[in-house]
Amino acid sequence: MTAQLRSPPADAELQLTEADFARIARIAKAGWGLSLDSAKRPLIRSRLGRRLKALNLASFDPYCEIIESGDTVECDHFITALTTNVTHFYREAHHFELLESEVLPGLIARARKGQRVRLWSAGCSSGQEPYSLAGSILALAKDAASLDLRILATDVDPTVLVTAEGGRYEAQSCVFPSPALEARLFNKPSTPPEAFRTIRPELQPLIAFRRLNLMQPWPFSGRFDVILCRNVAIYFDKPTQTRLWTRFSEALNDGGSLLIGHSERITAPAEHALEAVGITAYRKTGLLPTTAPR
Structure with a gap:
């Protein structure tokens, strides 16, 4: 230096x-x-x-x-x-509604049969997304922690991962679409209210937080049943986005779900393997062309 x-x-x-x-x-x-x-x-x-x-x-x-x-x-x-980390609990609530109604019930049923189920929050920021996902899972399956069902939560920024792993947030930032969703993640506020609130302890065992640069090799070999990468690709140029969509497609199990940000769009060649099933929600239905970029 x-x-x-x-x-x-x-x-x-x-x-x-x-x-x-x-x-x-x-x-x-x-x-x-x-x-x-x-x-x-x-x-x-x-x-x-x-x-x-x-x-x-x-x-x-x-x-x-x-x-x-x-x-x-x-x-x-x-x-x-x-990097700018803007997130909140149950952000883009329509994605969680889709997961709870159409995706998670089948995955939970598979896990109860002893099968492996994995979900990935790619670009998890300070943890609001994976904790929301864990809240949705526990709302449908109180026994989730005893199943082979886990969430991988990754981000490139080590600072936000410290907050995510701690599960402790300023009370004023704990805003939810409804009180019912808030109750999934936090106990009732104390009286008088405290400056910080801590995630309910039963959610944390479902999540593994790891640091990961999406541009580098991904250090895992197993595929995922759900990948959430929302409002991350907007920071990349079009060729980089195209390669990322391709890699996500390859990382999904057949029938797996990919959820992206509201201003993001899947492009070729990944669009040939992913079918739109909702607002910026896709399901893997086929194979990528053999000429897909890596």
């Missing part, structure tokens, strides 16, 4: 040149698949500027050198700064 001798500039003086931004964008794309919009330059300058200040650096050039060197600690800060 090469530290500069002069003091870092004040935030108002810190310059993110076009060359700096282009370099940061190349690093983000190569390492994490992120496609950075030039409109986000002020936000990136502000967020990464805090890292320059923490490292006593006067410009973005030496900071990029640190990231390019593969410094694991600073790379963690880098990806945290570049």
Whole structure:
């Protein structure tokens, strides 16, 4: 790491040149698949500027050198700064309604026959999605923890995974579409209300939280029955999205479900293997073309 001798500039003086931004964008794309919009330059300058200040650096050039060197600690800060984690419990409730009415009953029946059932929350952020999924499962099967039925929850950002694993949230962020859904995940608020609320303990054994960069090899061989990857692909360019849809299709069991974000769309070649069954909800019904990109 090469530290500069002069003091870092004040935030108002810190310059993110076009060359700096282009370099940061190349690093983000190569390492994490992120496609950075030039409109986000002020936000990136502000967020990464805090890292320059923490490292006593006067410009973005030496900071990029640190990231390019593969410094694991600073790379963690880098990806945290570049990603925005917006989520809430039972977000896009229509997906959970579809799962509870058409998908989960069959999977639970299979699990009760001794079969393996796996669900994947890819891009789980601070945990609201996998905990919501676990709440839906327990609402249908109180014995779920005794079955071979588990949720894998992954994210590239180590900071949000700490929150997810802890299952502890600011009370003001615990907003639900209905009181019934809230009761699945939390006990009744205390009186007077506390600043934080903790997920009900029976949900956590169903979930394994792991760090995973979707652009790298996936360290598992078994297939999934449900994959949720919602509002993640919007941060990738079209070719990267196409490869991701292909890999998800390959990772699904026949008849498995893929749920994506409200502004995302499956494209060829994955669309040939996935049938739309609801709003941004798909079921695997066939094989991918042999020329599908990897």
